[in-house]
Amino acid sequence: MTKDGTNAPSCNTNAKQIGSERARAPTETPQKDYFEVYIEIITTLLKNEVRSETEIADDCGYAKEGKDKCAHVHRQINKLVSKWNYIEYSDGPRPGYRIRRDLETICHIYDDKHYESIRPDFQESPWLTDLINGIYLPEYRGDGEFLEDLKKMLKTSRWMFEWYLRNTTHAHHTATLGEILGPSIPVEKTPGINEPLLEWLTRKCVFYDQFISCMWLEYDGALKSKTLPEETLRIFDEMKQKSAQGKLKAINYILSFAITQNLAQCADVIRDNDGQVPLFFEDLVKNFNKIAEHMSSDNIDQESLMMAAKEMGDLYNRISKSLGDSSPLNSVSGVIKGIGPKSKIIMEQSVKGS
Missing domain, CATH: 1.10.287 (Helix Hairpins)
Structure with a gap:
């Protein structure tokens, strides 16, 4: 058994033997510095919800090492579990290692200077965007189209992604979260207009507009000159259109009533x-x-x-x-x-x- 209570890996974990295995490794085996392996472990755990030790070794480039491949990653995995508390062993339907599922821990990894080079991978992580959406917008769990839009926005705008990621660790953000993401209801009231319906019609516009604002702050000149990648510009225009459509829907409801x-x-x-x-x-x-x-x-x-x-x-x-x-x-x-x-x-x- 390992220290975290899981079954011990079948791979050799003896430190001296690890050095011996590395010394006689074939020339195609990647030679990496010690911390490079940490980066690759976090990278693969961002891309995948859970990975076994063997899979992690494969993902780090040690697949050709055979039964001894885990020796190249075992020590780093243990430190990430016990010393840094960045990852954990999950006994779920698919047992294996995963990044801890709380945004405060993930924020610490993101801000750790050792992982600065892979920050874009955090935005690309499918399970992480799902986690953020589930924490902040649980009411939209059944709205597949809108959740996909949120994923696109979080992947496209670093500022928007960091705003949600850091809300759990910055008190001044958390205090105003309800105000910033609150409903968008017209100030002037019309007798009989259903406010809950207006809130439902305009609430999504808040998130589309937040994305648009973040994009202008992040890429002002590039947006004006349209020098950003074509897909980025397409997503920006798509979200602007969806915000306008939501507002027009609310206006049409008010007018028709x-x-x-x-x-x-x-x-x-x-x-x-x-x-x-x-x-x-x-x-x-x-x-x-x-x-x-x-x-x-x-x-x-x-x-x-x-x-x-x-x-x-x-x-x-x-x-x-x-x-x-x-x-x-x-x-x-x-x-x-x-x-x-x-x-x-x-x-x-x-x-x-x-």
């Missing part, structure tokens, strides 16, 4: 007014067309465009207020409270007819 709500109020007001259009509607078409034509003009400047947008907003608010005075809404549910008598009769007839 608000428009339908206003139409229902219009119907209610007209029916309650003996089928006549109320006075506050008389100049609506003229005012709307005037503003819309101004906003679509080829010669409009930024200041004029902002003024036209404000006028459109003011017109909408006046109409909404007039509708609300005649056919008020429940401020929470958005339900039309002041339904007119004619609307009530029609609704009752519809219920009886069904």
